[in-house]
Amino acid sequence: MLTYELKKAPGVPLYEALYRCIRQDILCGNLKPGEKLPSKRALAEHLEIGKITVEAAYAQLLDQGYICSREKVGFFVEAVERPEPAPPQPPAAKTPETSSAPVLDLTINGTGHFPFSVWSRLQREVILDYDRQLLLPLPNQGIPELRRAIADHLAAFRGMTIDPENILIGAGTDFLYNLLIQLLGRGKNYAVEEPGYGKIRQIYAAGGVTCISVPMDSRGVIPEALGDAQVLHISPSHHFPTGLVTPLSRRQELLSWAGKTNWIIEDDYDSEFRFASHPLPALQSLSPERVIYINSFSKSLAPSIRISYAVLPGQLMEQFRCRLGFYSCTVPSFEQYTLARFLSRGHFEKHINRMRRFYQKRRNLVIDALSRCAAADKLTILEQDAGLHFLLQVDTQWTDEQLTQWLLSLGIRVQALSSFYHATDPGELHCLVVNYSGLEEPRLEAALQKLEQAMT
Amino acid sequence: MLTYELKKAPGVPLYEALYRCIRQDILCGNLKPGEKLPSKRALAEHLEIGKITVEAAYAQLLDQGYICSREKVGFFVEAVERPEPAPPQPPAAKTPETSSAPVLDLTINGTGHFPFSVWSRLQREVILDYDRQLLLPLPNQGIPELRRAIADHLAAFRGMTIDPENILIGAGTDFLYNLLIQLLGRGKNYAVEEPGYGKIRQIYAAGGVTCISVPMDSRGVIPEALGDAQVLHISPSHHFPTGLVTPLSRRQELLSWAGKTNWIIEDDYDSEFRFASHPLPALQSLSPERVIYINSFSKSLAPSIRISYAVLPGQLMEQFRCRLGFYSCTVPSFEQYTLARFLSRGHFEKHINRMRRFYQKRRNLVIDALSRCAAADKLTILEQDAGLHFLLQVDTQWTDEQLTQWLLSLGIRVQALSSFYHATDPGELHCLVVNYSGLEEPRLEAALQKLEQAMT
Numbered sequence: 001m002l003t004y005e006l007k008k009a010p011g012v013p014l015y016e017a018l019y020r021c022i023r024q025d026i027l028c029g030n031l032k033p034g035e036k037l038p039s040k041r042a043l044a045e046h047l048e049i050g051k052i053t054v055e056a057a058y059a060q061l062l063d064q065g066y067i068c069s070r071e072k073v074g075f076f077v078e079a080v081e082r083p084e085p086a087p088p089q090p091p092a093a094k095t096p097e098t099s100s101a102p103v104l105d106l107t108i109n110g111t112g113h114f115p116f117s118v119w120s121r122l123q124r125e126v127i128l129d130y131d132r133q134l135l136l137p138l139p140n141q142g143i144p145e146l147r148r149a150i151a152d153h154l155a156a157f158r159g160m161t162i163d164p165e166n167i168l169i170g171a172g173t174d175f176l177y178n179l180l181i182q183l184l185g186r187g188k189n190y191a192v193e194e195p196g197y198g199k200i201r202q203i204y205a206a207g208g209v210t211c212i213s214v215p216m217d218s219r220g221v222i223p224e225a226l227g228d229a230q231v232l233h234i235s236p237s238h239h240f241p242t243g244l245v246t247p248l249s250r251r252q253e254l255l256s257w258a259g260k261t262n263w264i265i266e267d268d269y270d271s272e273f274r275f276a277s278h279p280l281p282a283l284q285s286l287s288p289e290r291v292i293y294i295n296s297f298s299k300s301l302a303p304s305i306r307i308s309y310a311v312l313p314g315q316l317m318e319q320f321r322c323r324l325g326f327y328s329c330t331v332p333s334f335e336q337y338t339l340a341r342f343l344s345r346g347h348f349e350k351h352i353n354r355m356r357r358f359y360q361k362r363r364n365l366v367i368d369a370l371s372r373c374a375a376a377d378k379l380t381i382l383e384q385d386a387g388l389h390f391l392l393q394v395d396t397q398w399t400d401e402q403l404t405q406w407l408l409s410l411g412i413r414v415q416a417l418s419s420f421y422h423a424t425d426p427g428e429l430h431c432l433v434v435n436y437s438g439l440e441e442p443r444l445e446a447a448l449q450k451l452e453q454a455m456t
Numbered sequence: 457m458l459t460y461e462l463k464k465a466p467g468v469p470l471y472e473a474l475y476r477c478i479r480q481d482i483l484c485g486n487l488k489p490g491e492k493l494p495s496k497r498a499l500a501e502h503l504e505i506g507k508i509t510v511e512a513a514y515a516q517l518l519d520q521g522y523i524c525s526r527e528k529v530g531f532f533v534e535a536v537e538r539p540e541p542a543p544p545q546p547p548a549a550k551t552p553e554t555s556s557a558p559v560l561d562l563t564i565n566g567t568g569h570f571p572f573s574v575w576s577r578l579q580r581e582v583i584l585d586y587d588r589q590l591l592l593p594l595p596n597q598g599i600p601e602l603r604r605a606i607a608d609h610l611a612a613f614r615g616m617t618i619d620p621e622n623i624l625i626g627a628g629t630d631f632l633y634n635l636l637i638q639l640l641g642r643g644k645n646y647a648v649e650e651p652g653y654g655k656i657r658q659i660y661a662a663g664g665v666t667c668i669s670v671p672m673d674s675r676g677v678i679p680e681a682l683g684d685a686q687v688l689h690i691s692p693s694h695h696f697p698t699g700l701v702t703p704l705s706r707r708q709e710l711l712s713w714a715g716k717t718n719w720i721i722e723d724d725y726d727s728e729f730r731f732a733s734h735p736l737p738a739l740q741s742l743s744p745e746r747v748i749y750i751n752s753f754s755k756s757l758a759p760s761i762r763i764s765y766a767v768l769p770g771q772l773m774e775q776f777r778c779r780l781g782f783y784s785c786t787v788p789s790f791e792q793y794t795l796a797r798f799l800s801r802g803h804f805e806k807h808i809n810r811m812r813r814f815y816q817k818r819r820n821l822v823i824d825a826l827s828r829c830a831a832a833d834k835l836t837i838l839e840q841d842a843g844l845h846f847l848l849q850v851d852t853q854w855t856d857e858q859l860t861q862w863l864l865s866l867g868i869r870v871q872a873l874s875s876f877y878h879a880t881d882p883g884e885l886h887c888l889v890v891n892y893s894g895l896e897e898p899r900l901e902a903a904l905q906k907l908e909q910a911m912t
Contacts, residue, residue, distance in 0.1 A: 015515055020584055056515035059471055059508050114591050120583045123790075127576045128476060135570050135758035171627040171762070171786035178634060182662045202782045206638045208664055302591035304789040306627070326658045330627035332791050333760040334579075 001038055001046045014049060015056035022057065026066050026077055033079035037067060103411030104447035108438040113355060114302045118347050119338065126337045134337070138329040142169025142309070146336045149343035150309055157349070158271065160285050160293075166317050171306040171330035173269075173296050174203055179327070180292065180310070181207040183320055184231055184263055191229035193221055195420035197240045200233055200267075213423035220246030223257045232258070235267040236283055241420050241433040243382070243390060251283055258290040268295045272352045273359060273388055289313045297339065300352065307331050307339055359388055359437060366436045369444055374452040388437035391417060394430050403430070410450045457494055457502045458487075470505060471512035478513065482522050482533055489535035493523060559867030560903035564894040569811060570758045574803050575794065582793045590793070594785040598625025598765070602792045605799035606765055613805070614727065616741050616749075622773050627762040627786035629725075629752050630659055635783070636748065636766070637663040639776055640687055640719055647685035649677055651876035653696045656689055656723075669879035676702030679713045688714070691723040692739055697876050697889040699838070699846060707739055714746040724751045728808045729815060729844055745769045753795065756808065763787050763795055815844055815893060822892045825900055830908040844893035847873060850886050859886070866906045 004021040006014055025031040037043070040058060044051040058075055061067045067075045126134070141147065147164035154160040170176040181190075181204070190204050194213035204211045214225050214232070221234055232254065236246035246254075258264050266283045284293035296308035312320060342348055370379055370392070380393040396403060400416035407414055417431040460477040462470055481487040493499070496514060500507040514531055517523045523531045582590070597603065603620035610616040626632040637646075637660070646660050650669035660667045670681050670688070677690055688710065692702035702710075714720050722739045740749035752764035768776060798804055826835055826848070836849040852859060856872035863870055873887040 016584065052511055052515050052518075055508055055511045059512035062508075114588075116588055116591065123583060124580065127579060128472065132570075132572055135572065135760050137759040171631070172784050174783050175627070175631065175786055182664075186664045199782050206780060208638075208642045298784075303593040303784070304591050306784070306786055306788050324662060326655050327630050328628050328754075328759070328762070330631055330762055330786055332762050332788065334791070335788050 002043060004047065006047065006049065015053045018047075018049070018053060018057040019061060022061060023066055026061075031077045033077050035077045037075040037077065039074060102408065102413040103450065104413070104443045105438060106412065106414040106432075106434050106436065108435065113351075113358060115347060115351050119342065122338050122341045122347075123334070126334060126341065130333075130337055134333050136333070138331075138333050138336075140325060140327055140329045141165075142167065142329055142331065143333060143336045143340065146340040146343075147309075149340045153343050153348065154311075157352075158268075158282055158285075160282055160311075162311050163314075166312050166314060168310045168312060168317070168320065169329060169331050169336065170308055170310070172298060173267075173294055173308045174199075175330055176294060176308055176310050177203045177265075178207050179320075179324065180265060181209055182324060183312075183316060188230040189228055191221075191226055191232045193234055193239060194423055195241065195417065195426070196422070197235075198420065198422060201422055204233075215424070216242070216244065218244070219250040220244055221250075221254065223250075223253045226257055230261070231263045231265065233265040233267060235269060237268055237271050237280060240269075241389065241391070241415075241417060245280065248280060251280070251286065255283065255287045255290070258287065260290070262290070264291045266291050266293050268293060270299055270388060271295070272300045273356055284311060289315065292316065300348075300355075305335065305339070307335060362436055362439065363390070365441065366434065366439065366444065369448055373448050374455045382431075389433055389435040392432040392434050394432060396430055398430075399428050400430065404432070406454075407451075410447070410454055412447050412451070458499060460503065462503065462505065471509045474503075474505070474509060474513040475517060478517060479522055482517075487533045489533050491533045493531040493533065495530060558864065558869040559906065560869070560899045561894060562868065562870040562888075562890050562892065564891065569807075569814060571803060571807050575798065578794050578797045578803075579790070582790060582797065586789075586793055590789050592789070594787075594789050594792075596781060596783055596785045597621075597623065598785055598787065599789060599792045599796065601796040602799075603765075605796045609799050609804065610767075613808075614724075614738055614741075616738055616767075618767055619770075622768050622770060624766045624768060624773070624776065625785060625787050625792065626764055626766070628754060629723075629750055629764045630655075631786055632750060632764055632766050633659045633721075634663050635776075635780065636721065637665055638780060639768075639772060644686040645684055647677075647682055647688045649690055649695060650879055651697065651873065651882070652878070653691075654876065654878060657878055660689075671880070672698070672700065674700070675706040676700060677706075677710065679706075679709045682713055686717070687719045687721065689721040689723060690739075691725060693724055693727050693736060696725075697845060697847070697871075697873060701736065704736060707736070707742065711739065711743045711746065714743065716746070718746070720747045722747050722749050724749060726755055726844060727751070728756045729812055740767060745771065748772065756804075756811075761791065761795070763791060818892055818895065819846070821897065822890065822895065822900065825904055829904050830911045838887075845889055845891040848888040848890050850888060852886055854886075855884050856886065860888070862910075863907075866903070866910055868903050868907070 002022065002025070004018065006017045006021070022031070022037075031037075037058070038046065040051055040054040044054045047054075058067065062069055062075070066078055068078050069075050144164065146169060147167040150167055151162045151164045154162050168176070168179070170179065177200070186208050189210045189212050191212045191214045192201050192204065194215055196213075201211050201213075212227060212229050214221050214229070216222060216239070220236060220239065221232065226232065234246070234254070236251055236254075238245060254264065264283060264287075268282060271282075282291075282293060284291040290313065292313065293311040294308065297305055298308065367381055367390075370376065370381070373379075375394075378395040380395075382391040382393055394403060398406070400418045404414060404416050404419075414432050414434060416429065417433055418426050418429045420433070458478065458481070460474065462473045462477070478487070478493075487493075493514070494502065496507055496510045500510045503510075514523065518525055518531070522534055524534050525531050600620065602625060603623040606623055607618045607620045610618050624632070624635070626635065633656070642664050645666045645668050647668045647670045648657050648660065650671055652669075657667050657669075668683060668685050670677050670685070672678060672695070676692060676695065677688065682688065690702070690710070692707060692710075694701060710720065720739060720743075724738060727738075738747075738749060740747040746769065748769065749767040750764065753761055754764065823837055823846075826832065826837070829835075831850075834851040836851075838847040838849055850859060854862070856874045860870060860872050860875075870888050870890060872885065873889055874882050874885045876889070
């Protein structure tokens with residue numbers, strides 16, 4: 001008799017699990033074409049599951065042509081084509097570091113807690129409900145349902161009043177930045193934060209615009225240092241990697257700099273994960289006519305979901321339609337409908353709330369572990385109020401390069417704050433950027449043990 | 457008793473159709489929370505369907521929480537949250553023309569025959585098989601499975617020998633052209649075909665490069681006219697809109713032009729639909745080191761599936777990794793895995809064969825209808841051997857503008873060949889570009905009747 005250990009996995013109903021086991025046996029040849037399957041009652045008793053579960057599994061196998069039914073005789077395995085020989089494997093990263101994976105990687109983002117079962121249920125619903133509508137050409141701004149859902153989300157979560165007509169959906173922020181270059185003009189000078197996220201600078205450079213690095217003080221980007229920039233790209237609500245939040249007074253200075261001719265690109269990339277109770281209003285809300293707001297679901301949901309969006313000032317959206325309206329939308333309709341439902345039914349909010357609590361706990365765990373470790377008296381934690389990373393000041397004579405190399409030799413990968421300076425040399429800052437979002441607890445303990453051994 | 461007319465729609469098994477009907481009744485309130493559903497046997501007899509179908513439908517409703525089961529009593533409707541009030545609607549186009557839709561539109565592409573049932577079955581399989589793997593970050597070139605499947609397809613269909621490592625997946629050709637500008641350099645001059653597809657020129661212009669229009673003779677782009685271009689963008693296997701196929705001798709002349717320093721971008725956009733039995737080899741096969749091959753699944757599958765790809769010469773792929781490797785992949789993993797299976801299991805080939813026969817029939821139908829119509833003696837059909845459109849020469853004194861406006865007033869939207877000239881004025885060509893891929897038979901008859909009435 002067929003024997004399977006059917007685990008109730010989240011998102012996979014029992015009948016699907018059974019269907020999957022039998023299908024696997026058919027595909028790999030354990031069940032031969034023509035072979036008779038046990039009766040539904042017998043299999044249900046044997047596996048100690050409900051008869052209705054077996055019935056649903058058999059119905060699905062029947063429907064998909066894996067088995068056939070002969071009246072009053074039973075169910076028989078059909079001859080089926082085999083799938084590709086290799087079982088699905090996660091995509092292998094090509095970088096050599098993966099072969100000697102560090103014990104603890106404090107440079108990557110986590111994805112572990114994405115509500116996959118809800119998402120895949122919505123995917124099945126979307127297939128069922130929209131059917132061939134999913135094949136129709138897309139409006140190039142993105143589907144209206146998703147833009148409406150995003151506007152509602154921004155209203156509820158960020159207090160922003162956005163017309164869905166001003167939202168532009170794109171396959172990732174990289175793509176949107178490139179569109180913005182075409183929209184704002186390649187002849188302008190684009191100012192980026194120093195220190196800052198290196199990729200922003202790379203994208204602008206590849207897009208063919210002149211990048212200016214703007215130094216920051218304790219209140220954020222210094223307006224007097226903007227020189228002849230016409231566009232400023234900033235993350236005022238949570239600067240990466242310093243964690244700095246630009247206060248209202250400085251925001252207003254930056255908006256006066258923008259005036260009526262310059263543009264500000266507000267990168268609000270992880271605003272969802274701020275733990276402080278009263279986030280400052282978005283720059284976009286203060287000056288919707290000069291600020292382009294950008295956010296992404298790749299960070300808050302999963303990196304493989306390539307959906308980002310820009311909120312454009314009305315005047316720019318008009319120009320987009322007029323001058324760049326020939327571009328096709330880059331996000332498939334299927335993903336757009338799924339995300340629209342995920343947002344409008346409240347799943348995103350629930351997910352974010354859950355993640356915020358989860359990350360807060362994880363942060364406390366890391367901070368607690370650091371305060372207990374052998375090197376505790378040499379460590380100071382800075383900027384821990386927002387986002388998914390904090391800064392760790394280390395009292396050491398070593399250079400930043402020596403420190404990160406030594407940690408890497410112990411299996412701890414972490415970046416120095418100084419590595420985020422691109423145009424200037426800040427000297428030795430003795431400060432590490434600790435991204436704890438991808439961290440796993442047992443690895444944290446193991447890494448700290450190694451650290452202690454190495455220090456004693 | 458619940459009464460539904462269950463139509464066996466392709467791709468929707470009967471139990472899903474029943475599940476969907478009942479769910480709809482629950483969601484819209486026709487079935488109230490707490491209400492008892494008929495027994496499985498009774499409903500099966502009433503609807504004259506198998507009991508196993510009802511069982512599978514109830515199992516799915518049960519699993520998704522729409523109903524609950526009380527042992528030995530029966531099934532009861534659960535209290536569920538309502539979905540968004542509006543039923544799903546196809547995205548509304550914003551152009552004013554849609555409100556007065558023409559009887560016959562000979563400018564758009566068809567999507568009607570996409571094998572949606574196979575595609576959505578593969579989507580369900582991918583959800584089931586890959587599960588949380590779907591959330592992992594993607595390699596920026598695209599997943600290896602899809603690149604391998606594309607290489608196999610190109611080998612079987614186009615006789616091309618491609619290393620999957622040289623394939624780059626992107627969300628649409630628009631996106632890939634922009635990447636190519638960044639890869640080949642913005643300082644170069646890009647030559648495009650005159651006449652030609654206007655969007656190519658728009659994308660290059662928006663990308664900030666200098667576009668040169670190159671005239672064509674009966675053998676394609678004229679090499680002597682390439683002037684100081686360093687990059688040539690062509691569709692030698694089926695030029696749009698003339699339908700011209702560049703013969704081997706001219707291809708070789710163009711490759712000698714490319715030599716060791718220039719680049720050719722080969723746009724093979726609808727090679728799948730050529731009806732001639734022996735297509736010429738791709739330029740890429742003749743000179744894999746100087747030719748960038750581009751193709752898309754948006755045309756051969758559906759415009760809402762945003763997957764295109766480029767085959768880069770090894771040297772360029774190396775440069776992409778080195779200089780642009782920071783870009784994230786723009787196509788979601790879910791769509792990539794689904795397409796990989798669609799290709800590797802032979803569904804794409806079947807689909808293309810079916811579509812080729814279908815379009816050939818449709819083309820014959822259109823040509824037959826034109827040869828019977830009142831204006832037949834004024835019409836000559838040109839270039840009907842390839843692709844999804846042909847040219848229609850009209851013997852008339854009217855200007856092209858007058859002709860297309862008059863046809864539009866009769867409800868027939870069609871573009872004049874002269875409208876595809878962008879840099880030069882070809883004068884009155886009295887030639888129409890007839891794209892028959894989106895055409896529906898009853899509309900063709902109605903339009904031709906109107907035409908006859910107007911002419912008599």
